[in-house]
Amino acid sequence: MSHSSEDGGKEGRGKCELSLTVNGKPETVRVFPMERLLDVLRQELGLTGTKEGCGEGECGSCSVLMNGELVNSCLVPVLQAAGATLTTIEGIAEGPQLSALQAAFLECGGAQCGICTPGMILGACHLLNKKPEPTLEDIREGLSGNLCRCTGYVQIFEAVEQAARRRASA
């Protein structure tokens, strides 16, 4: 990681170059260290599937996986993601095939306006990675940091249950 003064003016405040792996692909970006991971994903890497809702860690719309852990990308200064492995909604499908979770969200009506959906899918993905056979209570708690103003949540919980059942029987 190298700092330069040409972009930021004062020494140490300039942009730095850092590497991360996003959806399996190595990337190098030239950014200010305090830029939000959310903005780097959307603006530098063009991965606009990750949404900004509240911008203060309350709504979960910007959820991504960082080294396998669910985080709100609006609260991660990008320097802290240097060297990390990230998964965004763009990395969830298995090639051209929707993942079991994505298919279940469609079938159950778990997505309406769509703003919360990428975060919901990442939250559900994190949950199923940790607990492949979650109870309804586990699902409610696993997604308690993801707000949805359309569905009333029931269809979302059903989608996660369905995806878990399919994964178990696959």
Add this chain to the structure above:
Amino acid sequence: MRSDPADYELIAPGNLQAVVSLLADQPGKWLPIAGGTDVMVLYAAGKLPARKLVSIWNLPELRGIEISPEEIRIGAGCTYSELREHDIIAGEFPLLASAARWTGGIANQNRGTLGGNIVNASPAADSLPALLVYEAELILVSGRGERRVPYLDFHTGYKKMKLAPDELIRAICLGRRFSNYLHYARKVGAREAQALSKVCVAALGRLRGGATGDVIDDVRIALGSVAPVPLRLTEVERIVKGKPIEPELVQLTRKMTTAAMQPIDDIRSTARYRSAVAGNLVAEFLEQLRSSRKTV
């Protein structure tokens, strides 16, 4: 208005010694940032006064939970997820495990740290009443070395604490001496996740047989969100110790609890509601303690 990242400096030295040296060389000039769940909120709102930040996220020296027969030592950089998933914390310090589960949602629990929660010094922090009743001790580190201080009087006023500008919290120590106590925790908020408490209670108690029935042998009670700092009810504890739990005592405790608080009206609740609920919860704790003899 949103902050411009070009105005901020953030460095990540990667080891504790380098961070401590930086703070020693320029005390008060660098703001440590761990998981960012508080700092980045201020930053996004354009309300972060600090312009120079030093990352302490993932510093190996601040991670891990060390277990010895007498105490557990929690690295200040441990996340809520690590706390709630830890068997000994869940088993022996359930008030801290509950607080970890109530703080934010999963994504915030994966990033928020116990040390960060202490230094952020919100009177509404759910983990702090638990640290008060477990009589936590803090290990502080600076270029001058380490010192160990009781958490009890660490917070001295709203967002004020006994932490020198060149110091960091390195670890939080909890004595393993509460296994035969009743542990009581309640959070009252708009919802469990992602909502700060209107009132939060952590309490510990133990009975012993007296001449005319059970009396309170030992007790510790603390409240969050009811004063400028997390509040330990030491006067209440002193009054009830050695007494049987009878309706008059519960009534007195309720009154003393309300008198000890300095609640305010704010976006989450009102002073009146907080007083009534805190009194009720402390009364509920005593009722549970009274009937605990059969089950503990």
